[in-house]
Amino acid sequence: MEIGISTFVETTPDVKTGEVISHAQRLREVVEEIVLADQVGLDVFGVGEHHREDFAASSPAVVLAAAAAQTKNIRLTSAVTVLSSADPVRVFQDFATVDGISNGRAEIMAGRGSFIESFPLFGYDIQDYHELFDEKLELLLKIRESEKVSWKGGHRPAINNRGVYPRPVQDPLPVWIGSGGNSESVVRAGRLGLPLVLAIIGGNPKQFAPLVQLYKRAATQAGHDVSKLPVASHSHGFIAEDTETAANKFFPSTQQVMNVIGRERGWPHYDRSSFDAARSLEGALYVGDPETVATKIIHLRKDVGITRFMLHVPLGTMPHEDVMKAIELLGTEVAPRVREEVGKWEAENN
Numbered sequence: 001m002e003i004g005i006s007t008f009v010e011t012t013p014d015v016k017t018g019e020v021i022s023h024a025q026r027l028r029e030v031v032e033e034i035v036l037a038d039q040v041g042l043d044v045f046g047v048g049e050h051h052r053e054d055f056a057a058s059s060p061a062v063v064l065a066a067a068a069a070q071t072k073n074i075r076l077t078s079a080v081t082v083l084s085s086a087d088p089v090r091v092f093q094d095f096a097t098v099d100g101i102s103n104g105r106a107e108i109m110a111g112r113g114s115f116i117e118s119f120p121l122f123g124y125d126i127q128d129y130h131e132l133f134d135e136k137l138e139l140l141l142k143i144r145e146s147e148k149v150s151w152k153g154g155h156r157p158a159i160n161n162r163g164v165y166p167r168p169v170q171d172p173l174p175v176w177i178g179s180g181g182n183s184e185s186v187v188r189a190g191r192l193g194l195p196l197v198l199a200i201i202g203g204n205p206k207q208f209a210p211l212v213q214l215y216k217r218a219a220t221q222a223g224h225d226v227s228k229l230p231v232a233s234h235s236h237g238f239i240a241e242d243t244e245t246a247a248n249k250f251f252p253s254t255q256q257v258m259n260v261i262g263r264e265r266g267w268p269h270y271d272r273s274s275f276d277a278a279r280s281l282e283g284a285l286y287v288g289d290p291e292t293v294a295t296k297i298i299h300l301r302k303d304v305g306i307t308r309f310m311l312h313v314p315l316g317t318m319p320h321e322d323v324m325k326a327i328e329l330l331g332t333e334v335a336p337r338v339r340e341e342v343g344k345w346e347a348e349n350n
Helices: 023-039 060-068 088-102 126-145 183-192 205-221 243-265 272-278 290-304 320-349
Strands: 002-007 044-047 075-078 106-111 148-151 159-163 175-179 196-199 231-239 286-288 308-312
Touching (some): 002 023, 023 060, 060 075, 088 106, 106 126, 126 148, 126 175, 183 196, 231 290, 231 320, 286 290
Parallel strands (some): 002 044, 196 231, 231 286, 231 308
16 A cells, blocks of 8 residues: 655645745745655655646646655656646656656656646647547557657647657656546546546545446456556545644635635535535545544545555645645654555455
């Protein structure tokens, strides 16, 4: 069971003061967070790509490269790369570069993206949303399979027997498929034999169990060994020494972000009752003391089949020292509990 962190490098206004941290400062803080995550023994750190004012990481590979030179063991991934509006050649080159700097610890998490600002920014029509992703993924996988590439599609100029460099340390460079729970994307990942990441940020996480089974069936039918295909989750959460402190610290920025995005997408108002309901054992918020969070992650492993858990923290702008403490607790107290319990459970069931 792998345990890690994901972040969108947010720069939303501080709930108490209204002040907005600079993009530069938040980027430097995230590098510090990745270094700490490595030091406390976490397995993976993911940085999401966005192209709007309240998110600082439009180029996750650059952030990960900065951390790669200062870390030793932690795997470094996008979370996600908005592949539909990117050039797969450049995406591969960027992450092969991170892979070289980190000596084989880079990953790509490819997704359509739930935010669409990158489409007009890079000159793509949102009407081609699905077609773009299919085509770009096909090219990305072709590049990782072969040094020399010949390819032709409908949205990018053709490539005729051209080499793509540098080549990564890992062969193949890991490519995951990120999904918000769409059955079509889950089946695609299974058919292609690619690891799957589910964004479990609402409802009861058990509702995702059928999707995991659908993914495994699609992989099996395509001839892939499902025992070698990890399934990850990305979920909002926060850890403090006691559960009440964790909840009180995490709620204000969470409410702010959920209501800002909610107004854009037509969601109902997010209040404390919604937040507290999601903190229950059957909810999708992983907020509490180390024991509480560990218990919920263990249930996720047993009930849904998740083999990698990524805690998304912070949600909105929180004090850097609080985020660093949460990362420390995840690595030193939560992860050991989860690994021990999951190890026992798997020994009993195999």
